[in-house]
Amino acid sequence: MGPSGIGKTTLLKLIGNQLKASSGRVLIGGQDLSKLNRKELFEARAKMGMLFQSGALFSDLSVFENIAFPLRAHTALPNDMIRDIVLMKLHAVGLRGARDLMPSELSGGMTRRVALARAIALDPKLIMYDEPFAGQDPIAMGVLVQLIRLLNDALGLTSILVSHDIAEAMSIADHCIIIADGRVIGAGSPAELKSHESPLVKQFVNGLPDGPVPFHFPAGEYRNDLLGDTP
Amino acid sequence: MEFIRRTGRTSMEFAASLGRSGVFLLRAVFGLALSLNGLKLLVAQMYRIGVLSLIIIVVSGLFIGMVLGLQGYSILVDYGSEQAVGQMVALTLVRELGPVVTALLFAGRAGSALTAEIGLMKATEQLSSMEMMGVDPLRRVIAPRFWAGFISMPLLAVIFSAVGIFGGMLVSVDWLGVFEGAYWSNMQSSVEFEGDVVNGIVKSVVFGLVCTWIAIYQGYDLVPTSQGISIATTKTVVYSSLSVLGLDFLLTAVMFGSI
Numbered sequence: 282m283g284p285s286g287i288g289k290t291t292l293l294k295l296i297g298n299q300l301k302a303s304s305g306r307v308l309i310g311g312q313d314l315s316k317l318n319r320k321e322l323f324e325a326r327a328k329m330g331m332l333f334q335s336g337a338l339f340s341d342l343s344v345f346e347n348i349a350f351p352l353r354a355h356t357a358l359p360n361d362m363i364r365d366i367v368l369m370k371l372h373a374v375g376l377r378g379a380r381d382l383m384p385s386e387l388s389g390g391m392t393r394r395v396a397l398a399r400a401i402a403l404d405p406k407l408i409m410y411d412e413p414f415a416g417q418d419p420i421a422m423g424v425l426v427q428l429i430r431l432l433n434d435a436l437g438l439t440s441i442l443v444s445h446d447i448a449e450a451m452s453i454a455d456h457c458i459i460i461a462d463g464r465v466i467g468a469g470s471p472a473e474l475k476s477h478e479s480p481l482v483k484q485f486v487n488g489l490p491d492g493p494v495p496f497h498f499p500a501g502e503y504r505n506d507l508l509g510d511t512p
Numbered sequence: 513m514e515f516i517r518r519t520g521r522t523s524m525e526f527a528a529s530l531g532r533s534g535v536f537l538l539r540a541v542f543g544l545a546l547s548l549n550g551l552k553l554l555v556a557q558m559y560r561i562g563v564l565s566l567i568i569i570v571v572s573g574l575f576i577g578m579v580l581g582l583q584g585y586s587i588l589v590d591y592g593s594e595q596a597v598g599q600m601v602a603l604t605l606v607r608e609l610g611p612v613v614t615a616l617l618f619a620g621r622a623g624s625a626l627t628a629e630i631g632l633m634k635a636t637e638q639l640s641s642m643e644m645m646g647v648d649p650l651r652r653v654i655a656p657r658f659w660a661g662f663i664s665m666p667l668l669a670v671i672f673s674a675v676g677i678f679g680g681m682l683v684s685v686d687w688l689g690v691f692e693g694a695y696w697s698n699m700q701s702s703v704e705f706e707g708d709v710v711n712g713i714v715k716s717v718v719f720g721l722v723c724t725w726i727a728i729y730q731g732y733d734l735v736p737t738s739q740g741i742s743i744a745t746t747k748t749v750v751y752s753s754l755s756v757l758g759l760d761f762l763l764t765a766v767m768f769g770s771i
Contacts, residue, residue: 297644319648327646337641351645354652396641403645 283460289443330400330408336392338384345380370398390421410442543655553656562664573672577679595694599702601680610673615719619752623727627748630731631741665720
C-alpha cells in the first residue's frame with residue numbers, strides 16, 4: 282500500500298521483470314529473472330499471473346478466447362480439454378454464462394473478473410494484482426475482495442496486492458507493507474499497522490488529508506504569490 | 513550554450529530512436545513463427561491490411577489511369593502520335609505512379625490503422641499483459657503485421673498498375689477513339705519486363721518495407737495516451753509519405769538515370 286504515484290505499479294513491473302532494476306535484485310523462488318534470456322524469461326513468467334488495473338483483455342477476442350489464450354500459448358492440450366479448463370476458471374469467477382461476450386460488452390467489474398480468470402488459467406504460483414478495487418462499485422468490490430482471498434486459499438497461491446483502498450486491502454491481507462518516498466515506512470499484520478506509532482503510517486491508515494504527506498504541492502508563500510506581479 | 517545542449521540532446525535522441533527501431537525491425541523480421549499458428553496470424557493480417565485496402569487501390573488506380581489516358585491523348589494528338597498513349601500510360605504507371613501512389617495510399621489507409629491499433633493495445637496494457645503471460649508481443653502481434661504489410665504492398669502496386677492501364681484504355685480507346693491494336697502493341701513493344709516491370713516491383717518492395725516498419729514502430733514506441741496516439745498516427749503518415757517520395761527519387765536515379 283502507499284499513496285498514488287509512489288511506485289507501486291513500478292514495483293510489480295520490477296517483480297515481473299518488465300522493467301530492469303537499476304540496482305538491487307528480485308528473486309522469485311530463488312531465481313533472478315533479470316539474469317535469464319528472453320526465452321527463459323517468458324517461460325518463468327508463465328508461472329506468474331498478473332491482473333492489470335484496466336483488466337487488459339484482448340479486445341479482438343471473446344471472453345472464452347481471452348482465457349484460452351495463455352493455455353493455447355503454453356500448452357499443447359487438445360481443444361476439448363482447453364474448453365473444460367476455461368469453463369472451470371469462468372465458473373470460479375461466476376461468469377460461465379458470459380463466455381461468448383466480447384470485452385466491450387462487459388461492465389468494469391466483470392472485466393476484472395474475466396481478467397482474474399485469465400490470470401489463473403495456467404495455475405500460477407504467484408499472482409499480482411494492480412489496484413484491483415480502483416473504480417469499482419460496492420457490489421463488484423465486495424465480490425472481488427472475496428474472490429481474491431478465496432482463490433488464494435483454494436489454489437495455495439502467493440498473492441501480491443497493490444492498492445490504496447486501505448479497508449479492503451487490510452480485510453484480506455496477511456501481511457501489509459506501506460511504502461512512501463521510495464522506502465518502506467511500515468510493515469506488519471493489519472492489526473499491527475492500525476496501532477502503529479509513526480505519524481506517516483497513521484496518516485495513511487486513517488486517510489487524513491494533511492500530515493507528513495502534505496496536502497499542498499510544493500509552492501511559494503501563499504501571500505506573496507497572491508500579491509506578486511509575476512504571472 | 514543552450515543551443516548546443518539542445519542540438520546534442522536531439523541528435524542523441526534521434527540516434528537512440530534509430531537504433532531502437534533497427535533492433536525492433538530485426539526482431540519483427542525474424543519473429544514470425546514458422547508454424548500453422550503463425551501462418552494463420554499472417555493470413556488474418558494480410559486480409560485486414562491487403563484485401564481490405566483493395567477497394568481504395570482499385571478505385572484510385574482506375575481514375576489515375578483514366579486521367580493519364582485523357583491527358584496523354586490531348587497532348588499527343590497535337591503531334592499526331594495518339595497511338596503512343598498506351599505506351600505512355602503503361603510506363604508512367606509501372607515505373608512511377610503504381611509503386612508511389614500505392615505506397616502513399618497504403619500509408620494513409622493501412623499504416624495509420626496499424627499504428628493506432630498497436631498504440632491502443634499498448635495504452636490498454638494488452639501488450640504488457642501478453643508479456644506477463646509469457647507470450648512475446650513481437651512474435652504474436654508485431655511480426656505478422658510486418659510481414660503482412662511487406663507482402664501486400666507489391667501485390668497492391670501491381671494491381672494498381674494493371675487497373676490503371678485498363679482505365680487508360682477505357683478513356684483513350686473506348687471514348688476518344690484510339691485504335692485498340694495500337695494501344696496494346698505500342699505498350700508491348702516499349703515496356704520491358706526487366707527494365708520497367710521488375711524495377712517497379714523492386715520499388716514497391718522497398719516502400720512496403722519502409723511504410724510498414726514506420727507504422728509498427730510508431731505504434732510500438734508511442735507514449736500511451738490519447739495525445740500520444742494522435743501524434744504517432746500523424747507521424748506515421750508524414751514520415752512514410754516523405755520517405756516514399758525521397759526514396760523514389762533515389763531509386764529512380766539508380767534505376768533509370770545514367771549515373
